[in-house]
Amino acid sequence: MTHKVFIDGAAGTTGLEIAERLAGRSEFALVTLPDAERKSAARRAEALNDADFVILCLPDEAAREAVAMIDNDRTRVIDASTAHRVAPGWVYGFPEVSGHDAVAGAARVSNPGCYSTGFIALVAPLVRAGLLPADWAYVCHAVSGYSGGGKALIERFEADRDIAWRGYALTLGHKHVPEMQARCGLTTAPLFSPAVIPAHRGMVVEVPLPLAAIPGTGTPEAMRAALADHYAGSAVVAMGEPPADGEMLLRGSDAGSDRLELFVFANADASQARLVARLDNLGKGASGACVQNLNIMAGLPETTGLRL
Ligand SMILES: NC(=O)C1=CN([C@@H]2O[C@H](COP(=O)(O)OP(=O)(O)OC[C@H]3O[C@@H](n4cnc5c(N)ncnc54)[C@H](OP(=O)(O)O)[C@@H]3O)[C@@H](O)[C@H]2O)C=CC1
Numbered sequence: 001m002t003h004k005v006f007i008d009g010a011a012g013t014t015g016l017e018i019a020e021r022l023a024g025r026s027e028f029a030l031v032t033l034p035d036a037e038r039k040s041a042a043r044r045a046e047a048l049n050d051a052d053f054v055i056l057c058l059p060d061e062a063a064r065e066a067v068a069m070i071d072n073d074r075t076r077v078i079d080a081s082t083a084h085r086v087a088p089g090w091v092y093g094f095p096e097v098s099g100h101d102a103v104a105g106a107a108r109v110s111n112p113g114c115y116s117t118g119f120i121a122l123v124a125p126l127v128r129a130g131l132l133p134a135d136w137a138y139v140c141h142a143v144s145g146y147s148g149g150g151k152a153l154i155e156r157f158e159a160d161r162d163i164a165w166r167g168y169a170l171t172l173g174h175k176h177v178p179e180m181q182a183r184c185g186l187t188t189a190p191l192f193s194p195a196v197i198p199a200h201r202g203m204v205v206e207v208p209l210p211l212a213a214i215p216g217t218g219t220p221e222a223m224r225a226a227l228a229d230h231y232a233g234s235a236v237v238a239m240g241e242p243p244a245d246g247e248m249l250l251r252g253s254d255a256g257s258d259r260l261e262l263f264v265f266a267n268a269d270a271s272q273a274r275l276v277a278r279l280d281n282l283g284k285g286a287s288g289a290c291v292q293n294l295n296i297m298a299g300l301p302e303t304t305g306l307r308l
């Protein structure tokens, strides 16, 4: 069976990478609109309603408009934007955390934010396992390659090679915070400080834990074991090999990957720990996750077409 897939926003950064991953796959017939028509409401409405699966790679407002244009109950949607990540009626498209069955049976799937993917991958299983409290005020630092900001940020970083680090969300209202809090079941919103580095792709998300000061935490070993157990059997998410030389590097030349690696670093007396997630913002952080969700929704092996 061939599924008709329409990517709305196929000319953008996330859309192009999804199209690359789907190219040549016989299970899917990919529909994209010619450049002159890709923003035509009438042509988009037609394509949205004709498809079995729609992947929205659009700004939030355009994603909401696209969903409203669907007037049949057959077309299933994966939204890469932030528009529906805590919306009722939408399944959060992180199968390793939300459950594969939930994604498989869903008509509406919201793809997680890139930073949220790292934070939730680390914190949600540890809260569930009782090794981290749900009522702590967590802090999260992260760096992203500039492709995380789509075409506009790519153009800016490629035009100004002198930017070495760009801190933002300085008024603390980043759009990923609601999904981070909701999907980990936290009582308090995490304090999130993201930054962009002069690499095209790549991401590191870190949750520093002053363990001795947090009531009711497990040991770093117990955290490593719980994460390894939670992701056992996943070809996408796994514990990373702790670096033998004591440092972690992102390189500007790193190839794209759909993997997500997790680490628990700690000091000798286990009074402090650093939870770290390394991923590709365009891989498990966006396009790779969309393709994984599409595979699951279409009843196909979940890693087909992924770069693992
Ligand atoms: N880049 C990343 O790492 C991640 C991105 N996302 C999310 O994915 C979505 C897409 O992001 P990204 O690919 O980076 O962004 P881009 O800006 O690279 O691409 C967005 C595309 O949508 C098109 N577009 C805008 N408005 C409309 C409209 N009304 N109708 C049809 N097309 C429209 C744009 O057109 P034009 O080319 O003319 O500007 C552009 O091609 C966003 O919601 C983003 O937040 C999520 C996780 C990570």
Ligand SMILES: CC(=O)N[C@@H](CCC(=O)OP(=O)(O)O)C(=O)O
Binding pocket: 080, 081, 082, 112, 113, 114, 115, 144, 145, 146, 147, 148, 149, 150, 153, 175, 176, 194, 196, 285
């Ligand atoms: C580097 C950079 O700018 N990143 C984007 C998030 C990318 C992402 O995950 O996008 P959505 O949540 O919009 O889907 C940002 O912080 O706004």
